[in-house]
Amino acid sequence: MRRIKKTAAFLLSLCLMGCAVGQGEGVQSSENTFTSMEAEPDLAYEVPVDSPNIFVNQLGYITDSTKVAVFYAQELPGTFRVIQKDTGECVFTGYLEEKGDAGGAQECAGYGDFSEVQAPGVYYIEAPMIGRSYSFRIGDDLYDQVFMEACKQYYYNRCGMTLSSEYAGEMAHNACHTGKALLREDSSVSIDVSGGWHQDERGSKMVEPAAKSIAMMLLAYELYGDSFTDYMGIPESENGIPDLLDEIRYEVEWLLKMQDPATGAVYSGVTIYEQGAGRSGAYVEPADLETARAFAMVLAKFSYLYQHYDTAYATECLKAADRAWKYARLNENKDEKASGWKFAAAAELYRASGLQSCHWYITDYLTEEKFEENMDEVIFLGCVTYISTKQPVKLVLCENISKALMDKGEEISEQARNSAFMTAGNTQQEMLLNMMYLTMIDHMISNHEYENMIENHLHYFMGRNEKAVCYIDDVGENNYKSIDESAGIMKQFDADSRLIFMLSEIVGNYRD
Numbered sequence: 001m002r003r004i005k006k007t008a009a010f011l012l013s014l015c016l017m018g019c020a021v022g023q024g025e026g027v028q029s030s031e032n033t034f035t036s037m038e039a040e041p042d043l044a045y046e047v048p049v050d051s052p053n054i055f056v057n058q059l060g061y062i063t064d065s066t067k068v069a070v071f072y073a074q075e076l077p078g079t080f081r082v083i084q085k086d087t088g089e090c091v092f093t094g095y096l097e098e099k100g101d102a103g104g105a106q107e108c109a110g111y112g113d114f115s116e117v118q119a120p121g122v123y124y125i126e127a128p129m130i131g132r133s134y135s136f137r138i139g140d141d142l143y144d145q146v147f148m149e150a151c152k153q154y155y156y157n158r159c160g161m162t163l164s165s166e167y168a169g170e171m172a173h174n175a176c177h178t179g180k181a182l183l184r185e186d187s188s189v190s191i192d193v194s195g196g197w198h199q200d201e202r203g204s205k206m207v208e209p210a211a212k213s214i215a216m217m218l219l220a221y222e223l224y225g226d227s228f229t230d231y232m233g234i235p236e237s238e239n240g241i242p243d244l245l246d247e248i249r250y251e252v253e254w255l256l257k258m259q260d261p262a263t264g265a266v267y268s269g270v271t272i273y274e275q276g277a278g279r280s281g282a283y284v285e286p287a288d289l290e291t292a293r294a295f296a297m298v299l300a301k302f303s304y305l306y307q308h309y310d311t312a313y314a315t316e317c318l319k320a321a322d323r324a325w326k327y328a329r330l331n332e333n334k335d336e337k338a339s340g341w342k343f344a345a346a347a348e349l350y351r352a353s354g355l356q357s358c359h360w361y362i363t364d365y366l367t368e369e370k371f372e373e374n375m376d377e378v379i380f381l382g383c384v385t386y387i388s389t390k391q392p393v394k395l396v397l398c399e400n401i402s403k404a405l406m407d408k409g410e411e412i413s414e415q416a417r418n419s420a421f422m423t424a425g426n427t428q429q430e431m432l433l434n435m436m437y438l439t440m441i442d443h444m445i446s447n448h449e450y451e452n453m454i455e456n457h458l459h460y461f462m463g464r465n466e467k468a469v470c471y472i473d474d475v476g477e478n479n480y481k482s483i484d485e486s487a488g489i490m491k492q493f494d495a496d497s498r499l500i501f502m503l504s505e506i507v508g509n510y511r512d
C-alpha cells in the first residue's frame with residue numbers, strides 16, 4: 001500500500017506542474033495561471049485516502065475566513081494544491097510553510113494557507129509525496145447547522161414527554177420514566193421527578209452536572225445572545241423566547257421537583273435500576289450541601305436572565321434558589337473547606353437579589369482563597385458573574401479576576417502557538433475548557449488572535465487532528481462513528497454545553 005501511495009504521489013508531483021505555481025513569495029492564487037488537468041491522467045483519484053496525512057476541517061471553512069490545512073510528512077514537499085471535487089480542477093496552488101517537528105514522530109508538520117479560495121463548493125487538497133485530504137466545503141452558513149444541532153441535543157434527551165418525529169426526527173420516542181421514583185433513604189416514600197434531560201444512556205439525571213451545563217449555556221446566551229434563535233425546531237419555537245431558554249426551562253421545571261419543599265434541601269439526582277424482565281425503576285438519591293449550592297447557583301442565574309420573559313416564573317426560581325442557599329448555610333460545617341459552588345451561588349444570588357451576606361462571602365472567598373490556582377468551570381462562572389454584576393463591587397477584586405483571566409489566556413495561547421494543530425490541551429475536555437476562557441476574554445477585549453485560536457479548535461474537532469476524525473457531528477468522510485459511537489462531542493452531556501459555548505462565539509462573530 002505504502003509503495004502504491006508513493007508512486008501515485010510521485011506521479012501527482014509531476015501533475016502539479018500542470019497547475020502553475022506563482023513566482024512570487026508565499027502563497028499565491030492560481031486564478032490567472034490555472035491550467036486544466038483534463039489532459040492529464042486522472043491520477044488524483046487513485047491516491048489512497050485511507051490514512052490521509054493532510055488534515056482539514058471536514059465540515060469546511062467559512063468563505064472569507066483564514067483557511068489552513070495541516071500536513072504531516074517525513075519530508076515536506078514545497079507546494080500543495082486545492083482541487084474542486086466535482087470537476088477535478090485545480091483552483092489554487094500554494095506553498096507549504098514548515099512548522100517543524102510534529103511531536104517526535106520523525107515527521108514534519110507543515111501549514112498550507114488557502115484563504116484565497118473563496119468560491120463556495122466542495123474541495124480537497126493534495127500534495128506530492130503525501131497524497132490527498134478528505135473533502136471539505138467552503139461556504140457561509142456551515143457552522144449554523146452544527147450549532148443548532150449541538151443546542152438541540154438537550155431536546156432529544158428530554159425525559160417524561162413524547163418526542164414526535166416532527167421535531168425529533170429519528171430521535172423520536174415515547175414518554176419515558178413517567179412513574180414516581182423511590183427515595184433511596186426511605187423506599188416507603190415516592191415522589192414525582194419526571195421531566196428534565198437524560199444525561200446518559202441509562203437515563204440518569206443528576207443535579208450537579210445539570211447545573212454546570214445549564215450555567216455554561218446561560219453564560220453563552222449572556223455573552224453571545226444574538227447567536228441563539230427562536231427557530232431551532234422544538235415545540236416551543238417561535239414563541240418569542242429564544243429556544244435555548246425554552247429548553248433550559250424544561251430542565252428547570254425538573255430541578256424544582258428535586259427540592260424538598262419542607263426543608264429547601266435538594267436531592268442529588270435520579271438514578272435508574274433494573275427490575276428484571278426489561279422493566280426499570282428509579283431512585284431519588286440523597287440530598288447534600290454541594291447539590292443545594294449548585295441548585296441555588298443555577299436557579300438564581302436562570303431567574304436573572306429569564307425575568308424579562310416571565311417575571312412570575314423567574315421570581316419562583318429565585319425563591320427556590322434562596323431556600324436552597326439558606327438550607328446549605330444552616331447545615332454547613334464551620335470547618336468545611338471553601339467550596340467553588342458556594343462561591344458561584346453567592347455570586348449569582350448577589351447579582352439577582354443584592355443579598356449582602358452573599359457579598360461578604362464573595363469578598364472573603366476572593367481575598368483568602370487562591371481562586372486563580374484552583375480555577376475550574378464553577379469558579380470561573382462565579383468570577384464572571386461577579387465582574388458583570390450591576391450591584392456594588394470591590395474594584396480591586398474585579399481587577400484581580402480580570403488579571404487572572406488574562407494570564408490564563410496568555411498561558412493558553414502560548415500552548416496553542418507551540419502545538420502542531422494549533423490547539424491547547426491534552427484532551428478534548430481540556431481544549432474545550434481552555435476555549436471557555438478564551439471565549440470569555442475575547443468577549444471582554446475582542447482579541448483577533450484569540451478568535452483565530454478558538455476557530456482553530458473547531459477545525460481540530462472537525463477533522464484537522466492527528467487521526468483526521470470529525471468528532472463533533474457525523475459529518476465528513478471520516479467521523480467518530482468509525483471509531484467509537486460514544487466519542488461524539490455532542491453526544492456527551494457535559495462536553496456539548498462547552499461546545500455550545502465555543503460555537504456561540506464563532507457563530508456570533510460571523511453574524512456581525
Ligand SMILES: [Zn+2]
Nearest residue numbers: 159160176177
Ligand atoms: Zn426518561
